[in-house]
Amino acid sequence: MVVCANFLWSQKQSENEDIFENAAGNLYTHPEKTITVSEYLSINPGSNEERFKALNLKAEALILQGNYILALNALLESFHLNSDSGDTTTLSRTNLILSELYRKLGIIPKAEERLSLVAKSLNNDPADNPEKASLYIDFFTAKSSLLLEQKKYEEAIKAIDIKFLERYSHQFPYQVSKSYLQLARIYGSAQQWKNASVYAGKALQLSQESGLGENYNAYAELEISKADFTQKNRQKYLSEIPQLLILSEKVNDIVLKKNIHQFLADYYRSEGDNNKYQFHNLKYLELSETITTAQQKASDLILSLTENDLKTKDDQRYKTNHILIWVIGFAIVILGLVFWFRLRTKQNYNNYKEYISKLKNKQQESQMLVPKSESVEEVSKTPQFIPEKTEQILLEKLLAFENGTDFTKKSLTLQSLAKDLDTNTRYLSEIVNKHKQKNFNAYINELRINYIINKLRNESAFLNYKISYLAEESGFSSHTSFSTVFKTVTGIPPKEFISFIKKEVSLAD
Structure with a gap:
């Protein structure tokens, strides 16, 4: 049995x-x-x-x-x-x-x-077993993606272990192809299109040889088309467009689908085909709004979680019968905490001064006129089909909105603000993404945090209010969400930020 x-x-x-x-x-x-x-x-x-x-x-x-x-x-x-x-x-x-x-x-x-x-x-040799080697490739690809997000191009390239990729290209074609794609994206972001084309080609070749499938090949094919289009290799990208049109309907990665429609909109705009440009640009905007909404909901959920929801407690960490170890360990911890606290406080104070300086610069810039549409188009790389006059009017309305206090309303949403500004959510979302370089949720959160910081610095009574009152005053639904967003925006917890302001006030007195 x-x-x-x-x-x-x-x-x-x-x-x-x-x-x-x-x-x-x-x-x-x-x-x-x-x-x-x-x-x-x-x-x-x-x-x-x-x-x-x-x-x-x-x-x-x-x-x-x-x-x-x-x-x-x-x-x-x-x-x-x-x-x-x-x-x-x-x-x-x-x-x-x-x-x-x-x-x-x-x-x-x-x-x-x-x-x-x-x-x-991964502190040991990552090649000691296949599973760890596979994890190592995915790890440095993810690290590179994070550095690319912060526009640290050279560090992002160095994060990828080329020799390791060559060694395991046939054993882990999916992971290696993904790393080559990451290199193509980095070089593309750095405007080094020849290198971008080389690594996108390597990714596509490996994907096709390993039979990873048409849906996965689409990642590399998009990067190759972008490189050819930017380098004006007309004969090449014209031959690639039909395949991208098919893939725009077939791929299942919603972000990839959005990026394909964005590229196709760029292409048809350059060709002067307004109907097809509008079609793909509308698809791009719809997918972009869907993704932004999903990201916003997920971000709100994460902000509501505490760190204890992500970690398990280890109740067996200390042994009660080792009193001497307890005493020595406690002393070391106290000394370490004192040193760490001083170091962190100094670093946070430098961050505080830097943030205040940036805030002052932003306030000075907000007094200036909204930039003309010609210069706006030079800055933006996002294709859009908003009439120039409409775009200028919306920018002026947003400036007035930023100088007011309506953003502190708890009921404020993308839809309600679009209604107040006499526009639609797609236009408003694209204007915010294009000119503020952030999504709607992050844009409103930053306005609220900057608003309460100005209150704290200019009205001394606010320095004595509880965090829950400051959260309510700036439009947040809870003490927790306010504190989390405040630290995300400034890099410093609100209590410590307030203590720095009090310190400046006392020095001034």
Whole structure:
């Protein structure tokens, strides 16, 4: 009976592995099937490791579809279940996907925190086993993506281990191709289009040789087309446009689909085909708004979570029978905290002065006239079809809105502001993205934080108010969300920021 039971169990594990591999292969072609299968495997796993892998795969498929909240839930479930298992490689994979999700949502500090945890798990030779080697490639690709997000192009290029990619190109074609694509994006962002074309070509060649599928090839084909278009290789990009038109309807990655429509809108605009330009630009704007809304909802959810929701407590950390170790450890911790606190306070004070200086500059700039449409077009790289006069009027209305206090209304939404400004949500969303270089939610949050900072600096009574009152005054729904957003915007917690203002006031007196 024991032998029979072991045989049946092994058979089930083998079947589940085959099902998982099939689901992973469908990630880009049929993400909805991947989600269904991964849900089944997470409920009926052959082992705990299978459950964790299924939840991670489900999260990746959901991210492709733009379902960021469901992806976050799957990753948190995997994280909590995996924390007690001791499986560091699978836990690192969860942290890696979480980092990518945070990066897509614009929550850079949390993305960096998750990546640092992955880095710790790779402290030994990453080539000592295949699973860790695969994780290492994904890790430095994710690190490079984070650096690219911060426009640190040289660091982003150096983060990718080219020799390691060449060594494992045939063993891990998906991961290596993804790294080559990342290099193509970096060089494209740095306007080094020849290098961008080279690495996009490498990614496409590896993808085709390994049979990764048309949906995955689309990432490389878009980068190649962008490089050819920018370098004015007309014969090449004209031959690539028909394939991109097909892929614009077939691909399942919502962000990739948006980027393809954006490129096609650029192309048809350059060709003077206004009808096709408007069609693809409208598709781009619709997808952009869908993604922004999904990101905003997911960001709000993350802001409502505390760090305790993401970490498990280790109640066995200290042993009560080692009194001497306790005393020595406590003394070291106190000294370390004192040193860290002084260092952090000094650094935060420098950040405070820098932020105040930037705020003053912004206020001076806000007194200037709205830039003319010609110069606006030079700055923006985002294609849009808003009449120049309408765009100028909207910019003037936004300036008046920023100089008022309507942004402190809790009921304020993209829709309500668009109505107040006599425009539509697409126009308003694009104007904010283009001229403020941030999404609507981040734009309003920054206005609210700057408003309350001005109150604190100019009206001394505000320095004695509770944080909950400041949150209410600036339009936030809770003390927690205000504190989290305040630190995200300024880099400093509100209590410490207020203490710096009090310090300046006392010195002035």
